[in-house]
Amino acid sequence: MSHQTDSYFPAEVERKWQACWEEEGTNRYTHAELRRVGREGKPFFNLMMFPYPSAEGLHVGNIYAFTGADIYGRYQRLRGQNVFEPIGFDAFGIHSENFALKQGIHPMELIPRNVERFQRQLRRVGFMYDWDHTVDTTTPEYYRWTQWIFLQLYKAGLAVKKEAPVNWCPGCNTVLANEQVIAGECERCGSEVELRNLSQWFFRITKYAERLLTNLEWIDWSDTTKRMQGNWIGRSDGAELTFPIAGHEDSEICVFTTRPDTVFGATYMVLAPEHPLVERITTEEMRDAVEGYRSAVAATDLVSRKKTDKEKTGVDTGGRAVNPATGEEIPVWIADYVLMEYGTGAIMAVPGHDERDFEFARKFDLAIRRVIAGDGEDPDSQLDEAYVGPGRLVNSGDFDRLDWEEGKRSITAWLAEKGKATPQVNYRLHDWCISRQRYWGPPIPILYCDACGTLPVPEDQLPVILPRIEDYRPDASGVSPLARHSDWYITECPGCGGEARRETDVSDTFLDSAWYFLRYPSASNDQLPFDPELTRDWLPVEMYIGGNEHAVLHLLYSRFITMALKDLGHIDFDEPFKRFRAHGLIVKDGAKMSKSRGNVVVADAYIDEYGADTFRTYLMFLGPYQEGGDFREAGITGPYNFLNRLWDTALSAEEGPLDAAVEQKLHATIAKCTEDLEVLSYNTAIAAMMEYLNVVRAGGRVPELDAVRPLVLLIAPFAPHLAEELWERLGNHGSIFDHGSWPDFDPAKAVADSVEFVVQVNGKVRSRMAMARGITEEGARTAALDDPNVQRFIDGRPIRKTVFVPDRLVNLVVG
């Protein structure tokens, strides 16, 4: 029995410390503590993206993400920060609902079951979660405030109902936000998305487009994430130009262009088939053709409409517009390559300098005119394809010879003077459609009364409870299953006391997650969504770690909601997450893990066999955290052996002075780990600790206690249970995370006295020799010349030049 206590049994150690953390409240704050620490301490809100609690249980991908975030939190805690690390469950939404339908279990039963299982699994991995501050978006206590946020936006005019062409998924029987449509398909079920005109609730995120974009310049986020958001917002600078319509002096065609410098080359125009002016400008002769084309386009779904590889189609309306620069009359066509939803739904076509227009002009034999000449081209150089590069203006009247950039400004100013141009900025970003014709979400808190019109549900009547209904399966009607329950949707009008109908759509699950970080500190507050004092002290979030798959969905929406709440006076910061870091994806055999591929790694078996500490360390050792890595079963024994050796070393260590070599390596290791943890370079930090342990144990020497004690702290963020146990066995009391602190290092001691010096002859390594740190060029050169092998390669030739890199190398250039 006695030998047992000297061996590392992860299961035992982990059980012990998880129970201890639970009992002692090591990772929990009481309400009073949260308040006090927020006010007086060093509050550090360490956030990770809360999971969707699927029925399959915790995924290795989740564990990978959370482990990296937990390590960062534990590291900050050892550095003396008061770390608040909560977790919650994002359990509303189509995904849960579809799964519930498939299983035939009501989501109100399924979800709590999943959440419970997730909690159990999360505890096993040893995360530092404050289980007293958790959220579940499906509870009325939470979605009451999701509805409250909707109402605040509604009152501010940021939530509006409008009829619009929307993405309709025939598989899920609901609308989707643009962000949820991937290459024309539903990101959930893969069905081809259709276009439907429906009345929907939108959040006017486009009002914030510019602010969402410019703040990207200063927030401390992963570049990849910022770039994706920037592209998504898609600002483009140009001008709106007006083209009079021949024979209709009372109306004109307005177009958006980023190339006003090419207006002299606009030889025709194209309207989107849905454009309201089509009716007016179409001539009698063309009417049949135009109507035919319009109905054909209307019958086309969004997917094929937006395909770029199909041949261009279109019809001449017979109408003519006047090019405001040249005064020429040019034909007006309609074509489906012009989209109603972007810009003004109309373009001036410049076939000489736009690939799409070029292709169209070629097909329909429309005039192509060069107005930009690149290097080596003249005004008459033939155009075999659209020239979209830089150059100088040609065939452009008084503007000839101007550089195109200058041309943009000059022509816009010239046309503006004539009332034909306005500088204009456009964004690719669309308003956020938040209504869903589904069951499993928070009902949108709106009432319709025949007498009073559209009314918000009074705040004191929140939450609007999602009723338990059994027939929650959606149909193709375009209305929510809740609309089948008049006992629920018929209610009393708060305005006139008469009969009112509830809005039967529920809100998008991305609204639930767009504000959950505000809720954590105030998770149990039933008076307010977020306590003003706690919010002031704990927010914005110090560090947020999550996947880049949410770069343009969750992260953009969260920023928008935060800005809106600030403008409405509820919080005093613009940006919710001071730092955001995207982690990589963990894959298996080079492919994303998925049930359909059958390559999902189940964590439980590995934790059973090796323990959570090994599993955590292994995941972080796979590769750079921010790049992800390939899960290979074999590799796990590396970290496992390392932790075992650490255990044995710690328990066999003795009191005594440190060897010089060990001391130097110790300081170097602390320095390296500190640097690496700051930037989430976990794999190299682990490698440094392994190297250090190899030095401590080299040649079977007896390890010193002073060599081991700091290492226990360095490993603590990775292997918290093991660290606690060793900390205790080394004679300490209480949790290492409360009583230990991250070790300091002395930069002077981190470098060795002797360095291995390289001698090169003509840039090739010819010798290596140990030299004293700080050796002079002369000293190094003399030593180098003493070396017979170096002499052999110099071969009696004169030394033309000596290159000296202090403490690294000397290169003798001969010949």
Added chain:
RNA sequence: GCCCGGGUGGUGGAAUCGGUAGACACAUCGGACUUAAAAUCCGAAGGCGAAAGCCGUGCGGGUUCGACUCCCGCCCCGGGCACCA
């Protein structure tokens, strides 16, 4: 098509203000311990070569005393965007 990220031993990966390529680990091989095996410990190892040495960081050029690192031109893989005017 456009914008990112990446191509390094048998494998995962280290090292990029230009300065010892392959740290650390996996797998492999050899040794110790064991009746034996597992576990553990010690050691070897980029390729070619007996050795000296030569060659080696996706490919082709270039700059440099010196290039995984910088420049030019390509190829391949992963991600994002895409008739956005």
